[in-house]
Amino acid sequence: MSEMKNIKNLKEFSTSADRFEGANLLCPGCAHSIIVREVLNATNDDLVLSASTGCLEVCTAVYPYTSWDASWIHIGFENSSTAVAGAETMYKALKKKGRLKQPERNPKFVSFAGDGASYDIGFQWISGCMERGHNMMHVVLDNEVYANTGGQRSSSTPIGSSATTSPAGRVSYGEKRNKKDMMSIMAAHGIPYAAQVAPNKWKDMVKKIQHGLSVEGPVFINAVSPCTTEWKFDPKDTMHITDLATDSLVFPLYEIIDGTELNITYRPKNVVPVEEYLAAQGRFKHLFKDEYKYLIKEWQERVDAKWAYLQRREESRV
Amino acid sequence: MAFDKMELRDIEVWDGNFAAAQAMRQSQIDVVAAYPITPSTPIVEGYAQFLADGYIEGEFVMVESEHAAMSGCIGAAAAGGRVATATSSQGLALMSETLYQASGMRLPIVLNLVNRALASPLNVNGDHSDMYMVRDSGWIQFDAFCPQEAYDLNLIAFRVAEDHDVRLPAIVNQDGFMTSHTAQGVHTLTDDVAYGFVGEFKPMNDMLDFEHPVTHGVQTEEDWHFEHKARQHNDLMTKVMPKIKEVFADFEKLTGRKYSPVEKYDMDDADVCVVCLGTSVETAREVAKEMRTQGIKAGVIGLRVIRPFPFFEIAEALKNVKAIAALDRSSPNGAAGMLFNEIAGSLYNTQNRALLSGYIYGLGGRDLTKAHLVSLFKELQANVDAGKVTTQLQQFIGVRGPKLAYL
Ligand SMILES: Cc1ncc(C[n+]2csc(CCOP(=O)(O)OP(=O)(O)O)c2C)c(N)n1
Ligand code: SF4
Numbered sequence: 001m002s003e004m005k006n007i008k009n010l011k012e013f014s015t016s017a018d019r020f021e022g023a024n025l026l027c028p029g030c031a032h033s034i035i036v037r038e039v040l041n042a043t044n045d046d047l048v049l050s051a052s053t054g055c056l057e058v059c060t061a062v063y064p065y066t067s068w069d070a071s072w073i074h075i076g077f078e079n080s081s082t083a084v085a086g087a088e089t090m091y092k093a094l095k096k097k098g099r100l101k102q103p104e105r106n107p108k109f110v111s112f113a114g115d116g117a118s119y120d121i122g123f124q125w126i127s128g129c130m131e132r133g134h135n136m137m138h139v140v141l142d143n144e145v146y147a148n149t150g151g152q153r154s155s156s157t158p159i160g161s162s163a164t165t166s167p168a169g170r171v172s173y174g175e176k177r178n179k180k181d182m183m184s185i186m187a188a189h190g191i192p193y194a195a196q197v198a199p200n201k202w203k204d205m206v207k208k209i210q211h212g213l214s215v216e217g218p219v220f221i222n223a224v225s226p227c228t229t230e231w232k233f234d235p236k237d238t239m240h241i242t243d244l245a246t247d248s249l250v251f252p253l254y255e256i257i258d259g260t261e262l263n264i265t266y267r268p269k270n271v272v273p274v275e276e277y278l279a280a281q282g283r284f285k286h287l288f289k290d291e292y293k294y295l296i297k298e299w300q301e302r303v304d305a306k307w308a309y310l311q312r313r314e315e316s317r318v
Numbered sequence: 319m320a321f322d323k324m325e326l327r328d329i330e331v332w333d334g335n336f337a338a339a340q341a342m343r344q345s346q347i348d349v350v351a352a353y354p355i356t357p358s359t360p361i362v363e364g365y366a367q368f369l370a371d372g373y374i375e376g377e378f379v380m381v382e383s384e385h386a387a388m389s390g391c392i393g394a395a396a397a398g399g400r401v402a403t404a405t406s407s408q409g410l411a412l413m414s415e416t417l418y419q420a421s422g423m424r425l426p427i428v429l430n431l432v433n434r435a436l437a438s439p440l441n442v443n444g445d446h447s448d449m450y451m452v453r454d455s456g457w458i459q460f461d462a463f464c465p466q467e468a469y470d471l472n473l474i475a476f477r478v479a480e481d482h483d484v485r486l487p488a489i490v491n492q493d494g495f496m497t498s499h500t501a502q503g504v505h506t507l508t509d510d511v512a513y514g515f516v517g518e519f520k521p522m523n524d525m526l527d528f529e530h531p532v533t534h535g536v537q538t539e540e541d542w543h544f545e546h547k548a549r550q551h552n553d554l555m556t557k558v559m560p561k562i563k564e565v566f567a568d569f570e571k572l573t574g575r576k577y578s579p580v581e582k583y584d585m586d587d588a589d590v591c592v593v594c595l596g597t598s599v600e601t602a603r604e605v606a607k608e609m610r611t612q613g614i615k616a617g618v619i620g621l622r623v624i625r626p627f628p629f630f631e632i633a634e635a636l637k638n639v640k641a642i643a644a645l646d647r648s649s650p651n652g653a654a655g656m657l658f659n660e661i662a663g664s665l666y667n668t669q670n671r672a673l674l675s676g677y678i679y680g681l682g683g684r685d686l687t688k689a690h691l692v693s694l695f696k697e698l699q700a701n702v703d704a705g706k707v708t709t710q711l712q713q714f715i716g717v718r719g720p721k722l723a724y725l
Pocket of ligand 1: 054076141
């Protein structure tokens with residue numbers, strides 16, 4: 001196995017590798033690029049990468065340019081996971097046959113996809129990859145919306161959010177359903193590792209990515225990815241919004257090992273009220289009308305209940 | 319882990335599916351990702367059994383759908399090795415998005431397409447609607463008329479597709495059930511000879527070469543899309559046919575079995591002829607032979623290669639005939655049949671203004687009988703005698719109830 005990369009501080013970390021160039025067409029303040037850099041910078045291993053159709057793909061591989069200084073493939077919207085699974089299978093085959101050009105290399109296989117491409121249309125492909133045990137990592141850039149096509153709802157869009165296909169209006173508060181619990185579903189495949197990460201907690205991210213790349217078998221990573229355009233906040237506030245997401249526990253950071261053992265990896269010293277998280281984003285603005293205030297209360301209750309559940313799971317070690 | 323060679327008799331009794339599976343085994347494919355569907359399922363079952371019995375060293379992945387099968391094949395091919403799969407009908411339809419992606423990325427995957435009708439109505443039997451659905455997807459398409467050819471064309475397909483001047487994926491078609499499930503004597507090659515013909519896979523722009531990172535599957539928009547597509551089209555039209563002919567010639571040297579993009583039967587002095595695909599070619603040849611005894615100078619053209627379409631070879635083969643029937647085993651759904659149109663296009667700039675009529679036959683596995691073809695040849699002769707098409711331009715062969723015709 002390859003050596004784990006030793007990372008001391010954020011400055012060194014952020015400049016330690018350049019396999020994802022700064023030059024790309026993502027919006028200023030887009031968290032996608034931060035997350036991708038953090039994932040790639042967490043390791044010195046050779047990488048075979050894929051991206052599904054979505055903001056990341058259309059902004060980083062526009063012919064004749066590419067932002068990727070590593071093997072990279074895009075096929076379609078739904079199948080970035082299976083593309084990497086296919087490459088990983090070829091690696092196995094060529095290794096067995098003694099036909100690898102660089103047999104001493106020990107590459108890692110990572111697919112990136114949005115929440116639309118993971119929670120919805122690509123769900124089956126990811127499930128297939130997890131079930132078949134490919135040695136790969138699937139990373140969701142979870143911005144809770146189909147950003148690339150202009151902000152339509154996905155099954156990751158949280159209740160009360162105004163998306164273009166579930167807009168808030170005179171008689172509607174926007175999205176009516178709760179966000180799908182992908183972590184539980186993925187963990188239920190019995191995979192060796194699943195984790196939620198956030199770009200502001202970069203040390204936690206590095207640890208999880210390094211652990212994920214070191215285990216044998218499929219790994220699922222769900223990364224919260226604030227989207228300036230669809231969440232409607234100022235580009236300079238990406239990290240502030242991410243702080244609010246993790247510190248309000250709307251986006252708790254935890255991991256699930258072998259489908260069962262759950263560890264909470266970040267406990268905010270001062271838990272921020274959910275209301276603050278919602279208030280910082282334009283997509284929830286309408287919830288602050290009197291008639292919808294009850295939804296904010298319900299939001300808080302849901303987040304508290306989930307946090308209590310995660311703690312129970314962690315304590316009971318089941 | 320090493321793998322075992324398989325001892326084969328010179329002639330084995332194989333159906334088309336098993337013949338394809340054997341050719342896949344002998345080609346020592348690195349990755350097969352597949353999903354079952356009637357009638358192509360026995361190909362992947364056969365392949366799995368070879369694996370279970372230690373005859374295969376590559377990886378075989380049973381994925382969760384045909385779309386994933388081709389997605390996995392694309393990722394594997396981009397990683398740099400020999401890749402193949404098999405499907406039919408609805409499976410192909412589900413896979414169709416990825417077919418364009420494979421050809422657009424110039425990945426030399428081989429797909430065994432066991433032809434079957436597309437629903438609705440649901441029907442597991444053979445026609446060519448699946449083959450026609452993806453005819454513009456940028457894949458090379460071969461057509462086998464019998465199990466022997468399913469075996470041979472698989473070996474040939476790898477050679478053509480993987481050539482570094484070509485680098486395009488290839489489909490090997492065979493008729494569902496009529497070829498795929500009908501056992502015949504198949505002349506075999508030994509494992510060493512077969513692999514010697516197919517040759518070792520030579521990677522190009524492979525993702526596992528970490529000294530030279532590559533980006534596959536870019537975005538182009540109006541700025542570069544046209545150039546990519548035009549180049550792909552140009553390569554299909556200019557590079558593929560010469561390469562196919564070269565590989566056919568090599569194959570003939572090795573086996574004595576001669577293939578041609580346009581298979582001519584009794585065409586030297588034919589007045590009338592049918593042009594068709596698949597198993598109907600053999601039936602048509604039998605009937606043409608009989609017609610000659612009745613004074614009708616009949617010939618048959620079987621298309622061995624559908625994409626790229628052999629325009630010039632077809633025009634050449636048809637240059638002296640007086641009446642042509644284009645037989646399509648797929649409903650054109652509001653147009654003339656594929657072959658009718660392609661043949662008309664092939665002849666337009668030639669001096670020959672042969673009478674051309676289109677026949678739709680055999681949908682959903684309906685038989686094309688010798689009797690059908692006898693009356694068809696007679697109709698063509700009547701056209702020749704009258705100097706014009708005497709019936710409707712487009713007809714449906716063997717439909718029950720009131721006779722259907724359009725155009
Ligand atoms: C089969 C298919 N359906 C629809 C689309 C259109 N499409 C492209 S990207 C996209 C949304 C992507 O959303 P997501 O996966 O959440 O990624 P994001 O852009 O938000 O990062 C959609 C709907 C497509 N490319 N392919
Ligand atoms: S729309 Fe959102 S996800 Fe897409 S590039 Fe802009 S900020 Fe990033």
